[in-house]
Amino acid sequence: MTQPVLSAEKVVKGYTLGGETIPVLRGVDFQVHAGEMVALLGASGAGKSTLLHVLGLLDPPDSGRILLAGQPVHDLPIRERAAIRHRQIGFVFQFYHLIPELTALQNVLLGRMMLTRPLAWLRERRAARARAVQLLESVGLGKRLRHRPAQLSGGERQRVAIARALIARPRVILADEPTGNLDSHTAAEVLEILFRIHREEGISFVLVTHNAELAARCHRIVRMKDGLVLG
Amino acid sequence: MPPVYAWFLALRYLAARRVNLVGMLGVAVAVWALIVVISVFSGFLGEITDNVRASSAELLLTGVRERSSYEAVREVLERDPDVASTAPRLRHYAILYPYQPPRALGGPAMSTRALEANPLAFNFVELLGIDPEREARTSAFATWLANPGTGARSALASLYRVDDPAAPFAVPRERQEEAMRLLGQRVPPGGLLEASPGILMSWRRLRFSEQVEPGQQVELVSARFAEQARAEDLKKIRGRFAVAGAYETRHRLFDDSHALIGLEALRTLLGHDAADPEGTDLVSEVAIRARPGADLDTLARRLAAAVAGVSGGTVQTWRQQNAVFLGAVEQERGLMKIVLFAVMLVAAFLIYATLHMMVTGKFRDIGILMALGASPQGIQALFLLCGLTVSGLGCLLGFLAGRWSAVHLNDVNDAVHARFGIELFPRELYSLERIPYRLEAEWIVQVLVAALVLSLLVSYLPARRAARMPPVRAIAYE
Numbered sequence: 001m002t003q004p005v006l007s008a009e010k011v012v013k014g015y016t017l018g019g020e021t022i023p024v025l026r027g028v029d030f031q032v033h034a035g036e037m038v039a040l041l042g043a044s045g046a047g048k049s050t051l052l053h054v055l056g057l058l059d060p061p062d063s064g065r066i067l068l069a070g071q072p073v074h075d076l077p078i079r080e081r082a083a084i085r086h087r088q089i090g091f092v093f094q095f096y097h098l099i100p101e102l103t104a105l106q107n108v109l110l111g112r113m114m115l116t117r118p119l120a121w122l123r124e125r126r127a128a129r130a131r132a133v134q135l136l137e138s139v140g141l142g143k144r145l146r147h148r149p150a151q152l153s154g155g156e157r158q159r160v161a162i163a164r165a166l167i168a169r170p171r172v173i174l175a176d177e178p179t180g181n182l183d184s185h186t187a188a189e190v191l192e193i194l195f196r197i198h199r200e201e202g203i204s205f206v207l208v209t210h211n212a213e214l215a216a217r218c219h220r221i222v223r224m225k226d227g228l229v230l231g
Numbered sequence: 232m233p234p235v236y237a238w239f240l241a242l243r244y245l246a247a248r249r250v251n252l253v254g255m256l257g258v259a260v261a262v263w264a265l266i267v268v269i270s271v272f273s274g275f276l277g278e279i280t281d282n283v284r285a286s287s288a289e290l291l292l293t294g295v296r297e298r299s300s301y302e303a304v305r306e307v308l309e310r311d312p313d314v315a316s317t318a319p320r321l322r323h324y325a326i327l328y329p330y331q332p333p334r335a336l337g338g339p340a341m342s343t344r345a346l347e348a349n350p351l352a353f354n355f356v357e358l359l360g361i362d363p364e365r366e367a368r369t370s371a372f373a374t375w376l377a378n379p380g381t382g383a384r385s386a387l388a389s390l391y392r393v394d395d396p397a398a399p400f401a402v403p404r405e406r407q408e409e410a411m412r413l414l415g416q417r418v419p420p421g422g423l424l425e426a427s428p429g430i431l432m433s434w435r436r437l438r439f440s441e442q443v444e445p446g447q448q449v450e451l452v453s454a455r456f457a458e459q460a461r462a463e464d465l466k467k468i469r470g471r472f473a474v475a476g477a478y479e480t481r482h483r484l485f486d487d488s489h490a491l492i493g494l495e496a497l498r499t500l501l502g503h504d505a506a507d508p509e510g511t512d513l514v515s516e517v518a519i520r521a522r523p524g525a526d527l528d529t530l531a532r533r534l535a536a537a538v539a540g541v542s543g544g545t546v547q548t549w550r551q552q553n554a555v556f557l558g559a560v561e562q563e564r565g566l567m568k569i570v571l572f573a574v575m576l577v578a579a580f581l582i583y584a585t586l587h588m589m590v591t592g593k594f595r596d597i598g599i600l601m602a603l604g605a606s607p608q609g610i611q612a613l614f615l616l617c618g619l620t621v622s623g624l625g626c627l628l629g630f631l632a633g634r635w636s637a638v639h640l641n642d643v644n645d646a647v648h649a650r651f652g653i654e655l656f657p658r659e660l661y662s663l664e665r666i667p668y669r670l671e672a673e674w675i676v677q678v679l680v681a682a683l684v685l686s687l688l689v690s691y692l693p694a695r696r697a698a699r700m701p702p703v704r705a706i707a708y709e
Binding site: 049053056058059078079082083084085086087091093097098099101102106110111113114115116117118119120121164168 | 232234235236238239240243244246247595596598599600601602603604605606607608609701702703706707
């Protein structure tokens with residue numbers, strides 16, 4: 001087997017609430033390989049989302065390691081972790097999380113702006129815009145470029161979020177219940193898009209879901225319970 | 232340089248939230264006020280300094296010993312190569328009132344009310360006795376005589392214009408008789424025995440008056456101590472003069488208090504006979520004009536040392552003579568700066584408050600941006616940029632409005648006066664024809680830099696709070 005793109009080793013993570021520490025992850029080992037699509041299944045409170053945040057370097061583990069292509073990245077300075085997140089990791093959230101003031105196109109472009117200085121942006125802008133338009137067209141929103149999130153349906157918003165996650169060409173996409181807020185018809189459409197992207201771009205996916213049917217379509221299913229990976 | 236998303240989002244956040252206009256308007260008002268008010272103050276100060284300078288001799292020897300002789304002092308002073316000319320001055324104090332012929336001579340009694348309304352009546356004046364010819368060479372005396380009625384001033388001034396600047400105190404007997412007739416006083420048969428010497432009143436005193444006739448006789452009452460004075464030796468002095476015309480230095484304090492008469496006339500009044508070869512050519516101060524380029528402070532010290540053995544006294548530059556007055560205006564300007572900076576502080580607080588609200592409202596966006604790879608420094612830069620943009624736009628608006636207001640201040644003042652009858656800037660207070668302004672680049676830069684630095688400081692706290700927000704909490708829920 002090839003080296004995992006992203007992995008967690010013995011990750012422990014807890015949250016302090018009212019002076020009491022609640023353990024959420026209790027020594028989790030997890031890997032996702034290049035081009036692999038992993039489903040993360042588990043009941044609410046099992047620690048799926050927390051694992052996703054720790055894997056995505058949004059939240060540092062209390063102990064244990066996060067490795068990107070074999071290199072430990074969890075203890076890098078906050079700036080470097082942000083840069084890695086920008087270049088290598090894409091997020092898709094259950095609640096889309098678009099910036100309400102921006103149009104669909106601007107929301108997607110925002111995914112390319114995090115490390116670019118204004119002068120460099122002047123040079124890159126055209127190419128970035130062309131790619132953003134192409135991504136939005138590929139998710140079926142070619143005619144909705146100038147619409148703001150409030151003018152889009154839930155499914156459309158999630159498609160914008162997917163395009164945004166793709167624009168910086170990440171190696172891994174971490175999707176936290178991407179269809180959890182959609183009706184079954186729309187959810188099916190969004191999932192088709194995700195599977196297509198996976199096929200075409202070869203990006204690794206970690207999909208947090210409650211949906212056993214969806215999980216069954218993935219390469220591998222990882223089940224979580226009480227902060228531990230089962231089996 | 233902050234990453235591009237910080238600029239991109241800062242502008243969109245600001246455009247989407249009208250409440251940010253409050254901070255911008257606050258800064259604009261503060262900058263506007265600081266520019267307009269201080270420009271007007273600087274203009275006032277410049278104009279007042281010019282007027283003060285015009286009313287004062289470049290250097291003035293004062294506090295000389297009693298019975299100092301001008302000739303002796305002059306000789307010492309003019310020996311200095313940096314002294315261009317000198318002029319003797321004698322100072323005394325008097326009460327002035329319109330002359331009323333005794334009832335026996337048939338003059339109509341002036342009512343008390345008419346007397347009180349008369350600008351000559353019972354006015355305390357500082358009499359300055361001058362030698363017109365020397366004074367004209369040493370101070371701006373010629374300009375003082377030319378000033379009344381220049382520009383857009385009242386035609387009344389021409390009535391009081393001095394006909395012959397070389398002999399400003401000569402009032403022909405016929406003119407004095409004519410004034411008596413106009414005032415309803417009986418001219419003695421065969422005319423006045425002799426013409427009274429002239430007195431120059433300030434245009435400030437005369438200009439609202441139609442009750443003072445050119446050539447009108449006025450009386451002076453004063454007192455002096457006899458030699459080796461004891462209290463009972465206080466001698467009353469009375470003198471009769473004729474209004475020769477008006478002068479104006481445009482320095483209000485000088486013009487309000489001084490009346491000018493001939494040096495010899497004042498010496499005579501004080502009991503010194505000019506024709507007496509033994510009599511001293513008495514002076515109480517000497518005006519001095521320096522040669523161009525001379526350093527006044529150095530010259531003042533040198534001259535004071537030179538006259539120490541002759542007359543004693545101190546030599547003051549025109550600035551030293553008016554130090555209190557100029558200092559007061561300067562002080563006012565300084566205070567105004569402090570007061571107006573308080574407006575700036577309020578504006579800064581508005582920026583802080585709106586930015587704080589914005590950070591709270593953008594809690595979720597901050598989490599999203601971090602998930603997309605924004606660093607805490609980038610998030611901080613985003614909100615600092617918001618604060619800076621607000622204050623930058625406020626500065627621009629305030630600067631443009633301030634500049635426009637300063638340039639068009641007189642028009643605005645006239646319009647407000649015409650429409651509401653309110654005088655925003657009382658020009659009369661400083662005897663100014665137009666509200667002066669002086670836009671000083673250095674001050675404008677100071678104001679703008681202060682506004683930007685202040686807004687940066689107050690933006691820092693909300694920006695730091697934004698940078699420290701935990702991203703996970705923001706994105707975990709809707």
